[in-house]
Amino acid sequence: MGMDLMTLRSTRRSVLMGMAACAAAGTAQAQRGWEPMRPVQFIVPAGTGGGADQMARVIQGIISKHGLMKQPMVVVNKAGGAGAEGFLEAKGARGNPHMLVITLSNLFTTPLATGVPFNWKDLTPVTMMALDEFALWVKADSPWRSVPEFIAAAKEQKLKLGGTGSKQEDQIIASAISRATGAPLTYIPFRGGGEVAVQLVGGHVDATVNNPIEAVTHWRSGALRPLCVFDGKRLPDTGKMTETMAWSDIPTCREQGLDVDYLMLRGIFMPAGVKPEQVAFYEGLMARVRETPEWKELMQQGAFNTTTLTGEAFRDWLTREEDRHRSIMQETGLLAPQ
């Protein structure tokens, strides 16, 4: 599963502005404007069953259940080459208003890591739907109860950290931890977030940076323990997840002296060269999706960061994040050889 990276401090204000802009766009569209004339293709640059795929299908389900769009929406998985296939398809569909792409961090990482000729600027950003959180997980019966203990252990013996995919969000976080603390970590790539969590429960790796939704059930069953979340502030949900802890009881990594934060983008894009009224339609559509109870339930279940952005604010965010990914990947040697 994916995640996105960002520094939240500076974006708090633009988030609010973005949300206001979004709501305004929603009402404007509701009055009149462009509407799709044929089925809308929804490209998922990841395999079936992963986080992005789930979200795309939830959106598809919500739209058809609430009748938010007259034309049907068709989800198409294009997972090849860590999503490169899907992005290249969207890049080639210039001016097609009947195509959407849902993205995760591979929007940045795939072109940087593989050298595939693609950049997010080849697409039209529509809206940020949410940001996915990350936490540092260890086994509940491991001796490490806090981040400093974990880091100290990692400096003594090389610990193994399992994650999803190669040169993607999980490995970036792992590298960033090593860079921030000097503790070497061996990164072991697996195929999916669920598999990673089970490898940790089974004791085959020492730690993971799973998304909350991937590890929550093992936390609640008492097999795993979260050490910190990679967000600028604690998670908002105060409902008890285990007998003693709620999401909001997990400290941030920065509180624990580990200066790393990362959130993963769940955003919607269109091909380049589409008209403003077409972008406005989908902005409005997605705003209405986010108001449904099904969407809110998904956000709460996965402990998502419900920040949304559109327009300029979203573009600024993307520009910043791309730079940040490039610099982290450069420093940690994950960039494709030129």
Place this chain on the structure above:
Amino acid sequence: MEELGLLMQGFSVALQPGNMLLMLVGVVLGVLIGVLPGLGGANGIAILLPLTFAMPPVSAVIMLSCIYWGALFGGAITSILFNIPGEPWSVATTFDGYPMAQQGRAGEALTAAFTSSFIGAFVAVVLITFVAPVIAGFALRFGPPEFFAVMFLSFACFVGMSRGSPLKTIAAMMLGFLLAAVGMDTVTGQLRMTFGSEEMIRGFDFLVAVIGLFGISEILCSIEDGLRFKGQRAKIDLKVVLRTWAEMPRHAFLAARSALIGCWMGITPAGATPASFMSYGVARRMAKDPNEFGRGRIEGVIAPETAAHAAGTSALLPMLTLGVPGSPTAAVLLGGLIMWGLQPGPMLFVEQKDFVWGLIASMYLGNIAGLLVVLVAVPWFAAILRVPFPIIAALILTVCAIGAYTVSNAEFDIVLMLVFGIVGYVMKKLDYPLAPLVLALVLGDRTEEAFRQSLLLSEGNLGIFFHNWLSGGIMALGVTLLLWPALTWLRGVLAGSFGRARAA
């Protein structure tokens, strides 16, 4: 017993008329999805998932899991009739199923396939019902070295199976490994052997290759002898079902062994495809006349089908108890659980008893419904063979093209399918065995991945594959199987010299 009480409660949920109807709809849709190559269980369920959004979770999962059962049944149909595996796990079914159809025994092969599928699933469901928690714990022991050991064992069961030249077998298998490696390397994220082509980034999908190698090449081979398929004249009615059933008890031991292999592979979770190959390989090795396999032996249909269905069913167990999908279809169902507001994993059995036991009860009922639906349809399926060749050939080509396209929505895959068809035609005529190629293609990248993950964990020490009794034991079994021909030969030599020494 607590389980029985809960199961009865589950039956009362599953037997509600609305749910029964959904079950039937699901099975029929599933058979259809399984028959169309490319549109497999995973895709089919993903497509229908949003429709279930408005249903209560139990009903939704009953319908979707019935689609899954239907797809498992359906995969065998095209394998037997046209040598086109509708699903990866029905490849092994083509080895003997298609020759049977050519001999005019299509009805027998279909009945055997469906019945053994049912038996496999039934064994797996009983296992899930009574020992779920124990098994879930077992799955946790599987890290990369254990996973590699299982893959190694699958290969070991299969190597030495083909009759032809060993050099050609090696060449075919290596070609399979190479094709599997094209595209993105999952361990380092680098692109391999794409030679700068954007179309190659995707790699070679197993189904595209198999549709070409088996399906298209079969059409090309069969027209050499005139524009027709063999076996089309066979008369088939429902009596064939009863006749085949009368024969089935003789293979009870085979079915039991295959079901166990399947359950084990589903839980580990290696999945239905290696299970079907492994079971076929073991059946052939254990047979008195292994050379008859591949020429239309009913055992060659029973073994892979039982194992595939047992694995497909038990693959749902790690999904429910751990949140790890044992198959691509289970991965999509997993997404469904999350969408319906359920959290797969250890807490599901504790907190959502109604849901879990409703699902388990529907596994029993769905499989019975599935078996009835497909058995009644056996004569119809077999009657397809009587459609004139020009029509059926064009339809097969169309369905194959659609199937190749839907695997990853790429037009280039249709071209690849045709290329694989020509390659398959040439290789078949020159006696290159296709089975090792396909096995390497389907398991190659996961095997390589597990091998490299293990070496990463051990920092290059090959001893990791023998680091505990589990992976060490499986590896030892694999090595023994691999060396078996050499061992029997050695025994023969020793016995011979001993005999001579005594005579002297």
Place this chain on the structure above:
Amino acid sequence: MSSTTLDIAAPIRGAQGVTRGAAEVATSLTLAMVGAAAIWDSLRLGIGWGAEGPQSGTFPFWIGLLLAGASLANLVPVMRGKNAGAEAMFVTWPQLRLVLSVLVPTIVYVAAIPLTGIYAASATLVAYFMMRLGEFTWRSAIPAGVATAVVAFATFEIWFLVGLPKGPVEDLLGF
């Protein structure tokens, strides 16, 4: 080609065609080249031990080596002429004609899909096969072709919501 190709279908003993030996040599050389290509690309990626364990090229390198080796070894008996079946026919010309009568239209069909979409191409393929290879008249062939396309369209585009390649015809109809 007429629709009476059926009567030349029986393989004729001693007929002219491609010999098995020639096909063996061609196949082995092709496979050896595939192996060589794999080795070449693997050397680019590195075949040693890197920061991420065995480098990406390690596995394909050895596989490529084995493939090339096995293929070349396969050539030896053929070259020495020791292969008993080398003079046998791989495919006779009449057989090849039959194979091509299906293969060529199929190649055209696959090539046409990006231009016309899969539905129009499939309809044409079905109708063509019925008229050319079977003894059907256009009266039954054309409706059968159209029916195939319509059933496929209804199943995939409307029922399962799976988008397949579409062309100008579907564009005109507004899909």
